[in-house]
Amino acid sequence: MKQPLTLPDIATILETLGRETDPQAAFVAFDRVTQRVLGHKLLTVMRHIPATAEVERVYSSNPRAYPVGGRKQKQGTPWGEKVLDRGEVFIAKDRADLRAAFADHELIFSLGIGSIMNVPVMLHGRCRGIVNLSHDAGHYGDADIPPARILAGLLSPIFG
Numbered sequence: 001m002k003q004p005l006t007l008p009d010i011a012t013i014l015e016t017l018g019r020e021t022d023p024q025a026a027f028v029a030f031d032r033v034t035q036r037v038l039g040h041k042l043l044t045v046m047r048h049i050p051a052t053a054e055v056e057r058v059y060s061s062n063p064r065a066y067p068v069g070g071r072k073q074k075q076g077t078p079w080g081e082k083v084l085d086r087g088e089v090f091i092a093k094d095r096a097d098l099r100a101a102f103a104d105h106e107l108i109f110s111l112g113i114g115s116i117m118n119v120p121v122m123l124h125g126r127c128r129g130i131v132n133l134s135h136d137a138g139h140y141g142d143a144d145i146p147p148a149r150i151l152a153g154l155l156s157p158i159f160g
Contacts, residue, residue, distance in 0.1 A: 128159030
């Protein structure tokens with residue numbers, strides 16, 4: 001069950017970012033808070049590489065299926081234009097949306113995932129990274145965007 005984002009949640013992430021030198025510690029704290037606030041079956045965080053229009057995975061809650069270091073080409077895709085170029089949140093609400101947006105939809109389906117929310121990490125007008133939350137079909141909606149934007153924004157120092 002989703003719970004409201006609280007100031008202690010935000011403080012936990014910010015304190016970890018300020019204290020730890022390894023970004024993975026911040027990602028783990030972020031994962032815990034995000035699980036409570038928005039819920040997920042899979043959480044990945046990607047770094048945007050503008051020069052090649054790629055995204056590279058820097059954190060995964062399921063490294064067996066989606067290992068850190070994995071890259072995807074997103075140049076010229078509707079998803080890339082929406083998330084990377086315009087900095088908008090993308091929500092795939094069901095299997096049809098997932099199939100249309102992601103080439104690896106069969107792997108996504110095999111993990112029992114039916115919806116995805118991709119949240120850009122924006123800094124100085126540019127997308128620096130993406131938070132990818134995955135869950136059952138219909139799990140994410142417009143009401144999830146504000147807390148997801150706040151949470152994703154907390155990661156901006158990692159991508160600065």
